[in-house]
Amino acid sequence: xxxxxxxxxEKAKANVKTNLEKLSNEGLLRGTIPAxxxxxxxxxxxxxKDALDEAVYVQESxxxxxxxxxxxxxxxxxxxxxxxxxxxxxxxIPASQFTENLVHRRNCLVVHPxxxxxxxxxxxxxxxxWTSQEAVEKVRDIMKSIGQEPxxxxxxxxxxxxxxxxxxxxxxxxxLVSDDVxxxxxxxxxxxxxxxxxxxxKGPFATIHMNANGVMxxxxxxxxxxxxxxxxxxxxxxxxxxxxxxxxxxxLTAEMPLDKLNEHKAQREKNLAALMQLKKSKQ
Amino acid sequence: xxxxxxxxxEKAKANVKTNLEKLSNEGLLRGTIPAxxxxxxxxxxxxxKDALDEAVYVQESxxxxxxxxxxxxxxxxxxxxxxxxxxxxxxxIPASQFTENLVHRRNCLVVHPxxxxxxxxxxxxxxxxWTSQEAVEKVRDIMKSIGQEPxxxxxxxxxxxxxxxxxxxxxxxxxLVSDDVxxxxxxxxxxxxxxxxxxxxKGPFATIHMNANGVMxxxxxxxxxxxxxxxxxxxxxxxxxxxxxxxxxxxLTAEMPLDKLNEHKAQREKNLAALMQLKKSKQ
Numbered sequence: 049x050x051x052x053x054x055x056x057x058e059k060a061k062a063n064v065k066t067n068l069e070k071l072s073n074e075g076l077l078r079g080t081i082p083a084x085x086x087x088x089x090x091x092x093x094x095x096x097k098d099a100l101d102e103a104v105y106v107q108e109s110x111x112x113x114x115x116x117x118x119x120x121x122x123x124x125x126x127x128x129x130x131x132x133x134x135x136x137x138x139x140x141i142p143a144s145q146f147t148e149n150l151v152h153r154r155n156c157l158v159v160h161p162x163x164x165x166x167x168x169x170x171x172x173x174x175x176x177x178w179t180s181q182e183a184v185e186k187v188r189d190i191m192k193s194i195g196q197e198p199x200x201x202x203x204x205x206x207x208x209x210x211x212x213x214x215x216x217x218x219x220x221x222x223x224l225v226s227d228d229v230x231x232x233x234x235x236x237x238x239x240x241x242x243x244x245x246x247x248x249x250k251g252p253f254a255t256i257h258m259n260a261n262g263v264m265x266x267x268x269x270x271x272x273x274x275x276x277x278x279x280x281x282x283x284x285x286x287x288x289x290x291x292x293x294x295x296x297x298x299x300l301t302a303e304m305p306l307d308k309l310n311e312h313k314a315q316r317e318k319n320l321a322a323l324m325q326l327k328k329s330k331q
Numbered sequence: 332x333x334x335x336x337x338x339x340x341e342k343a344k345a346n347v348k349t350n351l352e353k354l355s356n357e358g359l360l361r362g363t364i365p366a367x368x369x370x371x372x373x374x375x376x377x378x379x380k381d382a383l384d385e386a387v388y389v390q391e392s393x394x395x396x397x398x399x400x401x402x403x404x405x406x407x408x409x410x411x412x413x414x415x416x417x418x419x420x421x422x423x424i425p426a427s428q429f430t431e432n433l434v435h436r437r438n439c440l441v442v443h444p445x446x447x448x449x450x451x452x453x454x455x456x457x458x459x460x461w462t463s464q465e466a467v468e469k470v471r472d473i474m475k476s477i478g479q480e481p482x483x484x485x486x487x488x489x490x491x492x493x494x495x496x497x498x499x500x501x502x503x504x505x506x507l508v509s510d511d512v513x514x515x516x517x518x519x520x521x522x523x524x525x526x527x528x529x530x531x532x533k534g535p536f537a538t539i540h541m542n543a544n545g546v547m548x549x550x551x552x553x554x555x556x557x558x559x560x561x562x563x564x565x566x567x568x569x570x571x572x573x574x575x576x577x578x579x580x581x582x583l584t585a586e587m588p589l590d591k592l593n594e595h596k597a598q599r600e601k602n603l604a605a606l607m608q609l610k611k612s613k614q
Contacts, residue, residue: 140556162525162526163542167528168524168525168528168529169524170520170521170524170525172521197520197524199513199517199518199520199521200513200514200517201512201513202511202512202513203511203512205510205512205563206559206560206563207556207559207560207563209507209512209513209517209518209521210521210525210526211557211560212503212507212560212563212564213500213503213504213507213518213521213522213526214526214535214538215557215560215561216499216500216502216503216561216564217496217499217500217535218535218539218557219499219561220495220496220499221496221534221535221536224492224495224496227488228485228486229484229485229486229488229492230482230483230484230485230492231483232536234482234483234492235482235492235496235534235535235536236533236534236535236536236537237453237480237482237534238453238455238482238492238493238496238534239496239530239533239534239535240530240531240532240533240534240537241451241452241453241480242445242451242453242493243445243493243496243497243530244527244529244530244531244532244533244534245450245451245531245603245606245607245610246451246527246599246603247522247523247526247527247530247531248523248527248528248530248531248602248606249523249527249599249602249603249606250519250522250523250527250599251504251518251519251520251521251522251523251527252497252500252501252504252518252519252522253504253515253518253519253579253582253583254519254523254583254586254587255497256501257583257587257592258587258592258595258596258599259446261589261592262580262583262584262589262592263579263580263583263584264576264580267570267571267576271570271571273423273490274494274498274501274570275567275569275570276489276490277489277490277494277495277498278498278499278502278567279567280488280489280490280495281495281499284558284561284562286558287550287554287557287558288550288554293547293550296536296546297545297546297547299536300536300537300540300545300546301545301546303537304537304540304541306544306545309540309541309544309545312541313541316529316532316533316541318613319531319532319613320528320529320532322609322613323528323531323532323606323609324528326605326606326609327528330601330602330605
């Protein structure tokens with residue numbers, strides 16, 4: 049691990065230790081290496097040169113800003129050879145925006161984990177137009193070998209896949225409140241007590257395949273109705289509709305006051321840990 | 332239970348018994364009545380008049396067709412008094428389309444459970460423009476008392492809430508394949524290994540509240556980016572794009588061949604039962 053601050057590195061290392069032990073105790077350690085052995089392989093340095101020496105793969109996780117990404121990728125580009133793949137954790141910035149002028153740009157790409165990464169195995173791999181297929185495949189193999197579940201986008205796209213799907217849903221959730229159809233807590237309940245448990249195991253295509261006699265049967269029987277509903281969805285919300293914004297904020301701060309938010313986040317991690325244990329036991 | 336066929340009633344009754352025992356064995360029986368006592372309260376009849384005698388609440392579950400709904404609701408309307416609420420299980424037909432001319436139309440509404448209803452507690456309550464607030468509240472109280480999780484739509488809307496949210500997501504899932512960004516199985520994985528486990532516990536509003544320091548903070552920091560992504564989503568798919576349709580069908584039938592679909596549905600029920608046990612233990 050590299051950082052400009054030795055204090056940060058010490059904190060990060062302690063954090064890695066805690067999390068490895070937590071995952072180990074929960075039976076959720078991914079990959080094949082025991083926690084203590086994994087931890088003993090973690091070294092820290094404030095020298096980027098040392099950190100990159102013979103590196104096979106780098107996971108960059110600096111601030112979410114194009115300027116920061118540009119700076120650190122240029123520094124890494126000057127130090128690495130031909131065989132190091134450079135992945136960025138960014139959730140929003142395509143790799144083309146910070147790797148275009150690099151010597152090793154064919155080894156650069158986005159490798160985006162999902163929050164909270166300790167419990168969710170999904171990883172989005174997003175190449176820039178100049179990223180080599182070898183780099184994509186190398187990252188995919190590494191991610192699989194450590195127990196992540198990678199998906200490979202074939203090209204760059206704004207928001208990648210996670211946020212495009214998430215925001216499409218959020219837009220309709222918001223409209224249901226701003227059009228005064230449902231309360232914010234009822235919208236959340238539609239997911240948590242209805243659609244969410246299904247999506248915890250199966251995605252949207254598998255769902256329609258199972259909700260009919262296969263996807264072709266679903267299309268024949270239901271897609272005309274699906275299109276009518278889609279045509280009825282409203283325009284993109286401004287997300288500033290004052291009544292909706294106030295209603296959503298009031299409802300959420302009553303359910304999860306800001307000074308208790310960390311407790312709710314901890315509870316979310318516990319719930320996800322239990323769900324991941326369940327999914328593991330079903331494999 | 333009423334049906335025109337006594338054979339169907341016997342089959343349905345046997346089905347109720349099996350399901351009550353299954354839920355009881357899984358520790359997932361809802362409400363407060365033991366399975367055997369609940370089952371002993373189930374009576375069957377081929378006389379609609381007898382079925383409706385002193386009925387407090389009726390759950391109509393006939394074929395998904397306006398004509399069938401119109402016919403059975405007109406028959407019930409002629410037999411009930413002022414105190415019976417008539418709920419329809421329809422997932423797509425607003426109550427206004429089959430109750431407008433009824434004497435007791437203020438007692439009619441949609442009460443839509445979610446597939447598979449044995450394990451998902453969500454119930455959408457959707458009034459017609461003439462449905463009384465008393466009828467809505469009565470149904471909501473009944474649903475709560477039997478362990479369902481009702482949400483109350485304040486007005487009729489095409490697709491209700493479940494399908495509007497589900498189809499908004501499906502549309503973007505489909506575009507990701509038809510725009511050649513992701514394979515169908517990778518789209519499904521984005522949900523099942525990433526967004527889905529989160530939605531199993533918390534809906535879209537709770538998620539953005541927790542992914543920042545509350546929803547107002549999320550709006551300040553991220554909504555400009557959310558809107559840019561939403562503006563980039565494509566038009567409503569035709570769901571007939573030949574390449575996408577073929578790719579999705581090929582992928583799904585390889586993963587879940589049609590002749591094994593019932594096994595996958597049974598596995599889905601087992602997964603959902605385990606998840607519901609987990610959620611129950613967390614309460």
